[in-house]
Amino acid sequence: MPPSSCDVLIVGAGPAGSATALRLADLLAADHRSARIVMVETSHFDSFRIGESLPPDSRALFHQLGVLPVFLAAQHQPCWGSCASWGDDELGFNDFALNIHGHGWHVERNRFDALLAAQAAERDVEVYEGWRVRDAVAFVDGGYQISLRDDEQREQTLSARIVVDASGQAGVFTHAVGARRIYDDRLVCIAGVFDLKADSRIDQRTLLEAAPYGWWYCARINADQAIVSVTSDSSTARLHALSSLGSWFAHLARTRHMGERLHGSRLTSEGLQPWAAPCFHLDRSVGVDWLAVGDSAISYDPIAAQGIHKALATGIAAAEAIVHRLQDRGADFSDYAAGLEDRHRDYLRLRQTLYASEQRWHDQPFWQARRKQGALLVASAA
Ligand SMILES: Cc1cc2nc3c(=O)[nH]c(=O)nc-3n(C[C@H](O)[C@H](O)[C@H](O)COP(=O)(O)OP(=O)(O)OC[C@H]3O[C@@H](n4cnc5c(N)ncnc54)[C@H](O)[C@@H]3O)c2cc1C
Numbered sequence: 001m002p003p004s005s006c007d008v009l010i011v012g013a014g015p016a017g018s019a020t021a022l023r024l025a026d027l028l029a030a031d032h033r034s035a036r037i038v039m040v041e042t043s044h045f046d047s048f049r050i051g052e053s054l055p056p057d058s059r060a061l062f063h064q065l066g067v068l069p070v071f072l073a074a075q076h077q078p079c080w081g082s083c084a085s086w087g088d089d090e091l092g093f094n095d096f097a098l099n100i101h102g103h104g105w106h107v108e109r110n111r112f113d114a115l116l117a118a119q120a121a122e123r124d125v126e127v128y129e130g131w132r133v134r135d136a137v138a139f140v141d142g143g144y145q146i147s148l149r150d151d152e153q154r155e156q157t158l159s160a161r162i163v164v165d166a167s168g169q170a171g172v173f174t175h176a177v178g179a180r181r182i183y184d185d186r187l188v189c190i191a192g193v194f195d196l197k198a199d200s201r202i203d204q205r206t207l208l209e210a211a212p213y214g215w216w217y218c219a220r221i222n223a224d225q226a227i228v229s230v231t232s233d234s235s236t237a238r239l240h241a242l243s244s245l246g247s248w249f250a251h252l253a254r255t256r257h258m259g260e261r262l263h264g265s266r267l268t269s270e271g272l273q274p275w276a277a278p279c280f281h282l283d284r285s286v287g288v289d290w291l292a293v294g295d296s297a298i299s300y301d302p303i304a305a306q307g308i309h310k311a312l313a314t315g316i317a318a319a320e321a322i323v324h325r326l327q328d329r330g331a332d333f334s335d336y337a338a339g340l341e342d343r344h345r346d347y348l349r350l351r352q353t354l355y356a357s358e359q360r361w362h363d364q365p366f367w368q369a370r371r372k373q374g375a376l377l378v379a380s381a382a
Pocket of ligand 1 (some may be wrong): 011012013014016017040041042044049050051052053054065131132133134143166167168169171172189191259275276277293295296300302305306307308309311
């Protein structure tokens with residue numbers, strides 16, 4: 001059972017929460033300072049998680065977190081770049097072979113997330129799986145009282161001096177303290193895992209293919225399987241019935257590259273699953289005694305393929321801000337918040353460039369909306 005008080009509570013043990021925990025534990029140890037860090041996670045890492053591509057420069061973040069050797073030992077699939085039919089019917093290649101960091105990765109998320117949380121536990125972070133944060137109430141003199149419930153409906157209240165919301169799209173703590181989401185976009189992805197046939201042409205590159213109604217991607221998640229996903233917006237997805245198995249396969253079959261490469265591979269018995277992909281930032285990502293990290297602070301369009309990298313990087317930055325605060329009670333989290341705003345601006349520019357470079361379906365609602373809204377967002381964030 002989680003304790004009744006701690007110095008820092010981290011809500012959620014995804015990549016952002018574990019990165020915060022790992023960096024915090026290391027910085028406190030280096031400063032010979034002790035603080036009780038608790039991380040609560042509602043799951044047991046036992047159901048499928050989406051999002052797998054990591055760019056080569058994530059290697060530097062694993063190094064900074066002190067987990068590079070264990071991460072490499074876990075032998076996730078290397079990712080050697082991407083091949084994309086984007087703006088052109090033919091495939092273009094973006095090869096990581098010349099990248100100074102080497103290759104990127106396609107990770108199996110359950111295994112990856114569980115590994116980072118286990119590493120945090122080895123550094124004296126108290127990790128409680130199966131515990132869900134339900135609510136938060138501010139104390140008058142600082143800190144928060146947090147209500148928790150576990151899988152067996154046991155309840156606990158915990159007081160924390162500082163809270164880190166790392167609960168991803170749930171944003172459970174930021175919601176409780178009234179932070180407002182500002183949406184850049186609202187996308188949907190309909191995805192399934194395929195058992196690949198023995199001589200499959202799906203290699204260790206991400207395959208990306210734009211279509212009139214959105215875009216497809218495919219990435220190997222282990223030696224035998226790949227994730228295949230189509231991204232659209234909800235009205236276009238409805239119009240094309242992309243959530244229906246038959247229609248999803250019919251659209252896949254009509255792609256120029258993806259369908260052919262998956263020929264002979266089979267969707268696993270789990271079938272297709274819809275995933276919301278809201279793209280947003282918060283009107284405030286920090287408060288006097290709290291910070292939001294990862295997707296709970298800024299949630300990216302999956303086209304950026306930077307969600308995990310951003311989760312790790314913001315976790316590291318948040319840990320540094322917290323240590324600064326523990327050293328100096330007058331310190332606030334404004335530098336951390338400014339860093340998030342810069343990151344959000346860079347992301348909007350990247351996203352705009354990507355959508356603007358696909359001109360084949362300029363009269364199709366999906367592409368029209370992304371281009372129009374992208375230009376407005378970049379202008380308003382400047
Ligand atoms: C279709 C799709 C494809 C994507 N592809 C990629 C990709 O290729 N590459 C990439 O980098 N990113 C990708 N992403 C985004 C990526 O998955 C996220 O950005 C990343 O998971 C964010 O990490 P996080 O730690 O902030 O949040 P999460 O990974 O969502 O972790 C949040 C954690 O909090 C826990 N939690 C939630 N509520 C509570 C609660 N009340 N109490 C306690 N714990 C709680 C959850 O169980 C979870 O473990 C994709 C997203 C989608 C939708």
